[in-house]
Amino acid sequence: xxxxxxxxxxxxxxxxxxxxxxxxxxxxxxxxxxxxxxxxxxxxxxxxxxxxxxxxxxxxxxxxxxxxxxxxxxxxxxxxxxxxxxxxxxxxxxxxxxxxxxxxxxxxxxxxxxxxxxxxxxxxxxxxxxxxxxxxxxxxxxxxxxxxxxxxxxxxxxxxx
Amino acid sequence: xxxxxxxxxxxxxxxxxxxxxxxxxxxxxxxxxxxxxxxxxxxxxxxxxxxxxxxxxxxxxxxxxxxxxxxxxxxxxxxxxxxxxxxxxxxxxxxxxxxxxxxxxxxxxxxxxxxxxxxxxxxxxxxxxxxxxxxxxxxxxxxxxxxxxxxxxxxxxxxxxxxxxxxxxxxxxxxxxxxxxxxxxxxxxxxxxxxxxxxxxxxxxxxxxxxxxxxxxxxxxxxxxxxxxxxxxxxxxxxxxxxxxxxxxxxxxxxxxxxxxxxxxxxxxxxxxxxxxxxxxxxxxxxxxxxxxxxxxxxxxxxxxxxxxxxxxxxxxxxxxxxxxxxxxxxxxxxxxxxxxxxxxxxxxxxxxxxxxxxxx
Numbered sequence: 012x013x014x015x016x017x018x019x020x021x022x023x024x025x026x027x028x029x030x031x032x033x034x035x036x037x038x039x040x041x042x043x044x045x046x047x048x049x050x051x052x053x054x055x056x057x058x059x060x061x062x063x064x065x066x067x068x069x070x071x072x073x074x075x076x077x078x079x080x081x082x083x084x085x086x087x088x089x090x091x092x093x094x095x096x097x098x099x100x101x102x103x104x105x106x107x108x109x110x111x112x113x114x115x116x117x118x119x120x121x122x123x124x125x126x127x128x129x130x131x132x133x134x135x136x137x138x139x140x141x142x143x144x145x146x147x148x149x150x151x152x153x154x155x156x157x158x159x160x161x162x163x164x165x166x167x168x169x170x171x172x
Numbered sequence: 173x174x175x176x177x178x179x180x181x182x183x184x185x186x187x188x189x190x191x192x193x194x195x196x197x198x199x200x201x202x203x204x205x206x207x208x209x210x211x212x213x214x215x216x217x218x219x220x221x222x223x224x225x226x227x228x229x230x231x232x233x234x235x236x237x238x239x240x241x242x243x244x245x246x247x248x249x250x251x252x253x254x255x256x257x258x259x260x261x262x263x264x265x266x267x268x269x270x271x272x273x274x275x276x277x278x279x280x281x282x283x284x285x286x287x288x289x290x291x292x293x294x295x296x297x298x299x300x301x302x303x304x305x306x307x308x309x310x311x312x313x314x315x316x317x318x319x320x321x322x323x324x325x326x327x328x329x330x331x332x333x334x335x336x337x338x339x340x341x342x343x344x345x346x347x348x349x350x351x352x353x354x355x356x357x358x359x360x361x362x363x364x365x366x367x368x369x370x371x372x373x374x375x376x377x378x379x380x381x382x383x384x385x386x387x388x389x390x391x392x393x394x395x396x397x398x399x400x401x402x403x404x405x406x407x408x409x410x411x412x413x414x415x416x417x418x419x420x421x422x423x424x425x426x427x428x429x430x431x432x433x434x435x436x437x438x439x440x441x442x443x444x445x446x447x448x449x450x451x452x453x454x455x456x457x458x459x460x461x462x463x464x465x466x467x468x469x470x471x472x473x474x475x476x477x478x479x480x481x482x483x484x485x486x487x488x489x490x491x492x493x494x495x496x497x498x499x500x501x502x503x504x505x506x507x508x509x510x511x512x513x514x515x516x517x518x519x520x521x522x523x524x525x526x527x528x529x530x531x532x533x
Contacts, residue, residue: 084213095343096216096217096342096343097214097342097344098214098216098217098342099213100208100210100214100332100340103337103340114347114348114405117405118348118405118406119403119406120406120407121336122405123335123338123339123348123406124406124407125338125348125351126349126408128331128333128339130326130333131326131327131328131329134210134330141211144211144212144213144222148219
């Protein structure tokens, strides 16, 4: 359904208005709704309980996000927030969304426009090098009987494979 | 292994010769590129074995990298604390790579390659920190040499690169180009005329930042400032280098103008102040580090104003670096107490100035 106002974009909300006992229905797109001062994002009721629930929900999302770990080096988003340092190249993929925001805040942009790099011919893809390195570490962990580390590494290898 | 500084090409500090443009104001121009080797965790997360493999991979590539011809590799994890400090005082290694922060040891695999042309720190927070210094104001020259080194090394060692984010670095403040372009600049005129706060504020508005003589976290002493680009992403390497050069050129002009004003409005006061600085350096028996830096700043200004003919900027550059505490302990061959360091510093300065021939006055 097209927006009743602009007749260009798809309508995303139905607005029911009661003016002098007459009921009118308006179908609006996001832009035209915003122009009329109507919030289109789903918002929690503005009550103390609503605020509390919203905060709790955000916190839960953050905790779930923070616990996310890079499958190669094991750095979590929480580690990154604490140290300000990423653990490896794969972290950029693992934390892509948070990083894009952060890079925009730090640099005013998240898009590299400088030198485009090609690795030397014959270089195996990143994933293969990463797997080799994880297998090296797994062997070392087994040799030194660090079985807990070995189990974590085995899981990391499976994830990557 | 002990450190033999004579093995380093030009002691690792060819920029001291003061052959570049405006060398009395700009000590050096530098380009630093942060790179990581694909397939390994970054420096701070990688186990010892991995760091050693990174070092081996880089060293194996060196013979095919022209910019690193006849380079010397120094393993920091095999040096004493004083030796590592000496390399830091020469700006060849960062504080972190030299292991000068707690717990005071270099991590295994920490190394630096030094050639006539360039240097590479290995196993810093990023695997590779390529750096090129040029004497005086020559950002373009340093940039060209750094790009050459980057191209040659990157053709041998695969870098961690992402099409959207660019070169991937441990700290997101370096992501993208990984490039920090900087100049080490002496601005006593702007400090004395109290224009400096305005100039520094202007730098920040133009996306540049400033630090002290030894970079991040170091204090500004002796009116020496390190000016560099603040961001590394969203602009090309050329744009970043050219922007820095353009702004620094303007700062140099402002500094020269401030010096003209000083001479015009306070000629004899300035002349007296600078000759007193020279007199103290020439005759003092004990010189604490901060005092020496401030006096050297005064004498450097005097040399720039042609008030002390015969005193070369080269000598002043050497005094600035070679009278740092670790250099004095290294020369003495043993650790020195603070008062011994101050005595040794005064002696070094007296002898260097006495040797400088053809001095007026």
